[in-house]
Amino acid sequence: MKRIKYIYIVLMGLVVAGFSSCEDKLDQSPISSLGSNAFYQNEEDFITALSGVYNGLNAYPINHFELSEVRSDNIYSPGTAGVRDYNLINNFNRNLEATSIMNDTWNGLYNNIMRANTLLANLSANVVPDGDLRTRIEGEAKFLRALFYFDLVRFFGKVPVFDRPVTPLEALEIGRSEVPAVYDLIISDLEFSISNLPPNYSSATNFGRATSYAARGLLARVYMTRSGPQLHPDGPTLNSNEWGEALEQLNAIIDSNQFDLLDDYGDVFAYDNENNEEIVFDIQFLSGGQGVGGEYVQYHYPEAFGRSNEIPFAGGTFPDAPKTVSPDMMASFGDPDVRDDFSVWVNYFDANGNLVQDRFIKKYLDLDNLGVDRFDFELNFPVIRYSDILLMKAEALSQSGGSQLEIDALVNQVRSRAGYTLPLVLVSYEQIMEERRREFIGEGLRWHDLVRSGMAIDTMLDWIAADDAANKISTDINSDDLIYAVPLNQLDVKEGLYQQNPGY
Known part of the structure; x- marks a missing residue:
């Protein structure tokens, strides 16, 4: 059973009381204010509002596929005729500020933060007298706010920080905060969540809610991102050397014995095996x-494939812009590896019986489990898996001079599940990152991994030289490309309030 429905059941007064007029006046700035005095009257109102904050996660799989997976050496999507936003992402175009994907990502994340801030500002003992429930609601909202801000800082670097609801006029005076200040709020929120959220939930109706271990996993990822080499002065990596802090969080998760690798890689993503013991945190879909199904699956398969396989309202990628799994990605899998066959569809017949030479992510697609349309896939999306915990620990040990024997054991544990019988010895940092690439293909982690490791520029230049058959990807990649452009409409809100990131 699913634990919570990520449907924002239009929050009555929360949505209508004063928001529409503010939106008309300042619809292009980070929104952190909603009229809500009439809404928060009892515990059920807060539970409904919290579901609304969770609902903001619906775009997470799409954002990270387009802005991390497509950006990386995993997907080759230069476009063949028309220009789609994700083609510009793939091609390292420097004119991204006017694209809808930049605007939608920025505004979407700030709308989510606004929801969390509004809930937190109204949460009190007068309305939620149950102290345990009140603390849990606060912990969940702060976990989600931290996740949204972590996305912002990884995508855009410096961003405005709102830790409370503000009016549109106040928002016009709040500029972009330095990256360390954004992290201060992220870490504070996650530390609160770790201290106040339960390690698990006994009721199946609560599956999918943030736990203390989900917060630990996210905090470990935050510390590791901060620890990466600072190649961009306003990027998400700070060369902070917090590998030990990350290990503390990762060890707590491992030592809990609450999670484990499943024997079969494919079972992690099975429609009839959701919320399994490998999931530390995922996004729930029905x-x-x-209205709570997952749209993200259709962002992977081609439209012609959807039609030939009678996916209702087929959707899929455009004929002029397939998202092809790159030759280099495919070549990285060894012969025993089961993850490529499970994760990648190689070639298909279209509706006219013609063989189409293409490769696309099929990890989340089960043709025996289709919803009513392309927006209605029910499979949950993993944000943090136990294999990620194991490989993050191997990475942190490698970066901090930890035990080589332990590094080897952690990596070989993941490789063994993938089908490899011959263990690796003296596993290098580069091998860890390649193992992550294979393990998490299609999960939106690759570009973030490359940025964190300091390998993004060299890796992408090598990949472009080898795989860019269409000769459309820029070879002028440098540190400016490690973060994205601030949306143009944000720059236009008030002259001088924000400055564009260098290179755009």
Whole structure:
């Protein structure tokens, strides 16, 4: 069973009381204010509002596929005719500020933060007298706010920080905070969540809610990102050397014995095996035309494939812009590896019976489990898996001079599940990152991994030289490309409030 429905059941007064007029006046700035005095009257109102904050996660799989997976050496999508936003992402175009994907990502994340801030500002003992419930609601909202800000800082670097609701006029005076200040709020929120959220939930109706271990996993990822070499002065990496802090969080998760690798890699993503013991935190989806299905699956397969396989309202990628799994990505899998066959569809027949030479991510697609349309896939999306915990620990040990024997054991544990019988010895940092690439293909981690490791520029230049058959990807890649452009409409809100990131 699913634990919570990530549907924002229009929050009555929260949405209508004063928001529409503010939106008309300042619809292009980070929104952190909603009229809500009439809404928060009892515990159920807060539970409904918290579901609304969770609902903001619906775009997470799409954002990280387009802005991390497509950006990386995993996907080759230069476009063949028309220009789609994700082609510009793939091609390292420097004119991204006017694209809808920049605007939608920025505004979407700030809308999510606004929801969390509004809930937190109204949370009190007068309305939620149950102290345990009140603390849990606060912990969940702060976990989600931290996740949203972590996305912002990884995508855009410096961003405005709102830790409370503000009016549109106040927002016009709040500029972009330095990256360390953004991290201060992220870390503070996650530390609160770790201290106040339960390690698990006994009721299946609560599956999918943030736990203390989910917060630990995210905090470990934050520390590791901060620890990466600072190649961009306003990027997400700070060369902070917090590998030990990350290890503390990772060891707590491992030592809990609450999580484990499943024997079969494919079972992690099975429609009838959701919320399994490998999931530390995932995003819940439901099918059946209830408005809470997952749209993200259609962002992977081609439209012609969807039509030939009778996916209702097929959707899929555009014919002029397939998202092809790159030759280099495919070549990285060894012969025993089961993850490529499970994760990648190689060639298909279209509706006219013609063989189409293409490779696309199929990890989340089960043709026996289709919803009512392309927006209605029910499979949950993993944000943090136990294999990620193991490989993050191997990476942190490698970066901090930890035990080589332990590094080897952690990596070989993941490789063994993938089908490799011959263990690696003296596993290098580069091998760890390649193992992550294979393990998490299609999960939106690759570009973030490359940025964190300091390998992004060299890796992408080598990949472009080898795989860019269409000769469309810029070879002028440098540190400016480690973060994205601030949306143009944000720069236009008030002259001088924000400055564009260098290179755009």
